[in-house]
Amino acid sequence: xxxxxxxxxxxxxxxxxxxxxxxxxxxxxxxxxxxxxxxxxxxxxxxxxxxxxxxxxxxxxxxxxxxxxxxxxxxxxxxxxxxxxxxxxxxxxxxxxxxxxxxxxxxxxxxxxxxxxxxxxxxxxxxxxxxxxxxxxxxxxxxxxxxxxxxxxxxxxxxxxxxxxxxxxxxxxxxxxxxxxxxxxxxxxxxxxxxx
Numbered sequence: 014x015x016x017x018x019x020x021x022x023x024x025x026x027x028x029x030x031x032x033x034x035x036x037x038x039x040x041x042x043x044x045x046x047x048x049x050x051x052x053x054x055x056x057x058x059x060x061x062x063x064x065x066x067x068x069x070x071x072x073x074x075x076x077x078x079x080x081x082x083x084x085x086x087x088x089x090x091x092x093x094x095x096x097x098x099x100x101x102x103x104x105x106x107x108x109x110x111x112x113x114x115x116x117x118x119x120x121x122x123x124x125x126x127x128x129x130x131x132x133x134x135x136x137x138x139x140x141x142x143x144x145x146x147x148x149x150x151x152x153x154x155x156x157x158x159x160x161x162x163x164x165x166x167x168x169x170x171x172x173x174x175x176x177x178x179x180x181x182x183x184x185x186x187x188x189x190x191x192x193x194x195x196x197x198x199x200x201x202x203x204x205x206x207x208x209x
Contacts, residue, residue, distance in 0.1 A: 043102075043103055043104050043105035043190075044102060044104045044105075044123050044124075045104065045105050045106070045121075045123075045190075046062060046063075046065055046104075046121055046123065046146075047062075047063065048060040048061060048062045048063075048149075049061040051148070054173070056152050056153045056154065057150065057151065057152050057169075057170065057173050058150070058151050058152075058153075059148070059149070059150050059151075059208070060148070060149050060150075060151060061147065061148050061149075062145075062146035062147060062148075062149060063146075064143050064144065064145045064146075065121050065122070065123065065143070065144050065146070066121075066122040066123075066125050066126065066127065066128050066130075066131070066141065066142070066143055066144075067119045067120065067121055067122060067141070067142060067143070067144045068087055068090055068091070068119070068120045068122055068131075068134070068139055068140070068141055069087075069117055069118065069119050069120075069139070069140045069141075069142065070083050070086045070087055070117070070118055070136075070138045070139055070140070071115040071116065071117045071118075071138075071140075072115065072116045073114070073115060073116075083109075083116075083118040084107065084118065086118075086136055086138055086139060087107075087118060087120045087139060089135075089136060089139075090120075090134045090135075090136060090139045091103060091120065094134065094135045094136060094139075095131075095132035095133060095134050095135055096132045096133040096134075096135065097132035099132050101122065101124070101131070102123075102124060103120075104120060104121045104122070104123050105121075105189075105190040105191070106121075106188035106189055106190045106202075106203065107119070107120060107188070107189050108186050108187065108188050108189075108205075109186070109187045109189075110183075110184055110185065110186045110187070111184065111185075112184045113184070119144065122141070127143075128141035128142055128143065146205070146207060147182075147207055148207065148208050148209070149205050149206060149207050149208060150170065150173070150174060150179055150205070150206050150208050151170075151188075151203045151204065151205045151206075152166050152169060152170040152173075152203065152204050153201065153202070153203050154166050154202050154203075154204075155197070155198060155199070155200050155201060155202070156197045156198070156200055156202075157197055157200065157202075158187055158189050158202040162202075163187055163204065166204050167185060167204055170204055170206070174206070174208075179208045179209075180208060180209040181206045181207070181208060181209075182206070182207040182208055182209045183206055183207035185204055185205070185206060186204070186205040186206070187202070187203075187204060187205075188202060188203040188204070188205055189201075189202050190202065190203075
């Protein structure tokens with residue numbers, strides 16, 4: 014194929030993905046992981062989650078600027094980039110986590126109980142696995158999840174953890190619930206730690 018045909022095909026694929034994302038942005042209602050609320054204290058909650066199947070992609074020592082490429086990798090999988098060319102429902106939240114050596118982005122696969130029930134990804138950078146969140150402490154905030162806002166709410170959450178003698182059992186997870194087109198005052202984000 015000529016370079017022009019390849020370019021046109023890539024543009025059509027990108028336009029298709031953006032149209033799907035736009036339609037999701039307009040509806041902005043996605044299935045979310047269930048949890049049991051143990052305690053609520055203003056914007057902070059202690060929850061009990063079950064185990065879920067996730068699709069994950071990772072970068073070595075990544076940072077938040079790579080989110081778009083990671084999102085495209087995972088979106089490609091759920092929009093048919095798999096061995097069955099199957100579309101898989103979008104869920105919320107999208108979670109990012111920097112664990113020191115890797116920077117992960119996670120989509121929840123809420124319509125299955127086991128990774129074997131999903132088609133294999135075409136992209137080797139997409140991993141299907143189980144994730145056990147278990148007991149967690151969270152703080153909810155609006156607007157954009159910028160580095161400065163994440164740091165501000167992390168400090169509030171860390172103070173609560175210290176005051177309540179909670180024991181952290183994970184690196185910080187940043188959960189974003191809305192499409193990029195959601196208006197900032199109506200956006201929902203959370204910071205999540207697994208706790209013992």
